[in-house]
Amino acid sequence: MGEEVAKTTIDKQRFTDYYRWLIVAIGLLIALRSIRSLPVERLDLSLLFLTAMIVITSLRFAIPIPRFDTNITISDAFIFLALLLYGREVAVLLAAAEGFCSGLRISKSRRPLTILFNSAAMACSTFATAIAVRSAFGDTSLLPDRNLPVTITMLCAMALVQFIGNTGLVAIGLALKNDLSILEAWYRNYLCSSLTYFIGAAIAGLIAYLGHYVGFYGLLISSPVVLILYLTYSKYLDDIRTAAAQAELAERQRAEFERQRAEQAERHVRELNRYIAQLEQTSRALKESREHFRYAAFHDALTGLPNRALFTDHVRLAIERAKRRPEYIFSVLFLDLDRFKHINDSLGYSFGDKLLVATARRLESCLRQADTVARFGGDEFAVLLDGIRDSSDAVRVAEKIQEALSAPFTIERSEAFITASIGIALSISGYDHPDEIIRDADIAMYRAKEGGKARYELFDKEMHSRAVARLKMENDLRRAIERAEFCLHYQPIVELETGKLVGFEALARWHHPERGLVSPAEFIPIAEETGMIVPIGMLILEEACRQMSVWQQQSPANKQLAISVNISSKNWIQSDFVARVESILARTGFPPHCLKLEVTESLVLENADAATTVFEQLRALGVCLSIDDFGTGYSSLSYLHRFPFDALKIDRSFISNMGCSDENIEIVRTITRLAQNLGMEVIAEGIETMEQVKILRALSCHYGQGYFFSKPLAACAAEELIRAVNSGERDFFALNSPPPIGSIENKLIM
């Protein structure tokens, strides 16, 4: 391929050279002919000057035309002048000379053929011009005699033929060399140079005309003016060139500036795009986190169920709908898993969490799409049944839930069984606020718990009244602590063998301003639930120790009287409980070994770890510990040896039933033996008959308390009892001896 191109190029060059040699040959012939016909008689000094001018100007001077790729060569003008003044032969020879000299000037390669071709082309074109002008206008030297339009036409014709002839010959050479059409080569390279020919012809015409009037020397004298004009024009061109260069430089600088600005703008756009991308990413992340937070704010993290806030919102919408459409009924079910704490304690919190998640899924499976199940926290769930017909629909769902939960849960290869207590509240009661219906469902759920758990209860107005009453009691209880409305009653504890008074059990009473004495069975559970038992328990303990200390000091016979005080687990799990007991003993001066703290077995088991530590510390103080209501718990016997108990109180239910069956007697016997084997004292509670005393004696039970000996007595009555026992006026086994009735209330100042 490369070789082919090279061959083609060589061929073209060869053809171009042939052509040039042809023109050189023609030009030579024309030149020879012109020499032969040269009008020697007309050769003068002016012609010599003209020849010198042509040689000098064609060698040296060419005036470039700004914006056009061509020059005005003054030598053209001198050739035209020679034609006008001396005729064809002189003009042809001078043209050949001019072509040769300008060839030397123009040709960069200085190739002889190029220089000769240039010379020959000038000779040929001048020859043709001379013939054409002569044919059209006759003798050219007659110029001054002609009128102006003819002169101008002739000069134009002269310029045109010379232009076409000269540029045409050169264009053919270029076309051959560059493989172009002649017209295209001519058009591209020489069209714009036509101007130089016309200007040359005009200058020649002008000089010839002036020469006619001022003569050769006049022209010679005026030539400095021409030179000045030339130099001025040349200077003018230099200025233009300088200005153009400056403009070009400015343009380049501007272009460079524009380029830099464009680059900067592009950089800015890129940076902006980057920022936009970052912003979009940040905005996406913010949106995601907003969604996440929104979800987290309204959902339970463990089960993914709606939380209380979202559930309340759904209930609010249901209430509004119920107000708009009276026939619309909805229901709220409040669920609490029974004994879930035991599952957590025994199988661990992680297991408990998984069980809650599984429970959530089972609850969902029991409901329709329109219903909402939420987790309120812990083991509490709530269900909103949307659009039901009546209470039977809600009951059916509650039963369905209980049935679904009754199937065993298999988690981590362990099986767990749970039940739920469910409270149901219906919208027909007319609610204004979501909290009200949720509260009522909660109340009903508590009722279900009280009723034995694993059941449901429908909320009714009576429950509400009870709840309101309970709330009132809570408030009253708070006030009771501030106003010290509590007092203690004391129930004697008797040695069964001898009938000797060994001590008392302190039992709290609340002296309510409106209701009179309130039983502890009523207010202690509320105090425990609300935490108010903590301050109440410590007040009672202090008062019991203070009172017993007073009685002990009244008589030497009383020195060994002990006091048993019920202590709630909420009290003894307080970190400073032991320290507080110690300070009470110090304040009241009561001997620690006469203080017996009674704890309930079920509460001990629920807090087994804390119990072990606290009980050992209490034992270290010298305080005795009794386990109360023994036998009512579910794992009574197994844990007895784990804790440092000094005494065991057999629950009243076993004692009162002893007369009914031998079985109960056997139970009491077993408990008594077990306690004695473990080195513990045994106290029977709730002795009401002599027969029970006899049985208990036969079973070797040490101590007893109950209405048979005395009801709990107010402090002054108990004091009277002590005095009567000490004086022998009172014998606990003498059935007819009048018991001091504990009707006198003793208001404590706490």
Ligand SMILES: Nc1nc2c(ncn2[C@@H]2O[C@@H]3COP(=O)(O)O[C@H]4[C@@H](O)[C@H](n5cnc6c(=O)[nH]c(N)nc65)O[C@@H]4COP(=O)(O)O[C@H]3[C@H]2O)c(=O)[nH]1
């Ligand atoms: N039917 C019958 N009842 C008898 C007989 N003998 C005694 N009782 C009653 O049985 C309860 C014995 O107290 P408890 O088992 O510790 O049971 C107590 C105890 O668990 C709790 N409690 C009483 N006072 C306090 C206290 O100060 N602190 C704490 N945490 N709980 C207390 O309240 C429960 C009830 O106390 P009370 O109403 O005083 O009821 C007392 C007492 O009056 C009897 O022969 N027959």
